[in-house]
Amino acid sequence: MHKKYIREKDTKTEGGKMIVTVANEKGGVGKTFVAINLADAIASKGERVLLVDLDPQSNLTMRTLEKVLTEHHIGHVLAGREKITSIIHTVRVYDSGGEVHIAPSKPDLAFMQDEIARRWMGTNLLRKVLNPLERVYSTIIIDTPPMTSIFQLMALQAADVVLPVVSPDLNSVEGVIALAKHYKGGTGFDFWGNVPLVVLNKANKRLSMLKKVRSLLDELKVEYIEVPQRSAVSRLHEEGLSLFDSNSKAVLDVVRAFYKIASRIRGV
Ligand SMILES: Nc1ncnc2c1ncn2[C@@H]1O[C@H](COP(=O)(O)OP(=O)(O)OP(=O)(O)O)[C@@H](O)[C@H]1O
Ligand SMILES: [Mg+2]
Helix, strand or coil: CCHHHCCCCCCCCCCCCEEEEEECCCCCCCHHHHHHHHHHHHHCCCCEEEEEECCCCCHHHHHHCCCCCCCCCHHHHHCCCCCHHHCCEEEEECCCCCEEEEECCCHHHHHHHHHHHHHHCCCCHHHHHHHHHHHCCCEEEEECCCCCCHHHHHHHHHCCEEEEEECCCHHHHHHHHHHHHHHHCCCCCCCHHHCCCEEECCCCCCCHHHHHHHHHHHHCCCCEEECCCCHHHHHHHHCCCCHHHCCCHHHHHHHHHHHHHHHHHHCC
8 A cells, every 4th residue: 555655675774874863753652762772772882873852842852961051052053153063962971982972952943943944945954064973973863853844854854864763553654654755745855765664662562553553564564673662761761861771671672672773774
């Protein structure tokens, strides 16, 4: 039924530097959760990873930093008023030497849309802004807001890899299909061609809907990796702690799932 979205297995994504954009038109599926844990999984292997919060809700920023030390954020960089290097904060340093950094957001990013849109016109503004950092970080992971906005579109345009996140809810898969369709009508960006896999998050085996979502993903012929739903994970996540530093058995299968995703898309 969704044949036109069928794609061949992607091979170009292994190794090399890259920008990964986490996306879904639907809210609450775990985009921010996946962005943080994927960054931690890659960094715990010794890599330097930058998180970019492109969501005015600023959940990624709030979950990774105790407080944002400067008033400037990614919006000021996109508006041409600040350099990207002046807004970056360190989130975590691992014994392996890996680090997670973040370019934060604040709620007033929402009110900067018009100003940023004027500079964006006809350019790949976010990619240009991130360009000097591609030598500093092995991976840049962009968290996006739900619902169409210039921030969501800019982040997709800048991506080498699009990482859709869905949950056991058919609407969350429809949200990805809608996003792909919407983008196709725009700049000709090949959405599915940049998707190496889909993250099926909050995969609670007791939910009958999980089977239906798996079938729909199979129908789309897209590879997917499941991340289990664990309340212990949610607690650590909300306290801003890394699952990859935790000895808790309750989070082991989640950690394993993120190592699998990191290995599949970054080869670490
Ligand atoms: N695998 C999981 N197990 C348990 N809780 C989870 C899991 N994934 C996400 N959550 C929780 O679900 C809630 C929503 O997750 P998150 O904020 O990452 O979603 P989102 O897609 O970024 O939402 P939004 O669209 O509003 O940006 C959070 O409280 C998060 O801690
Ligand atoms: Mg979010």
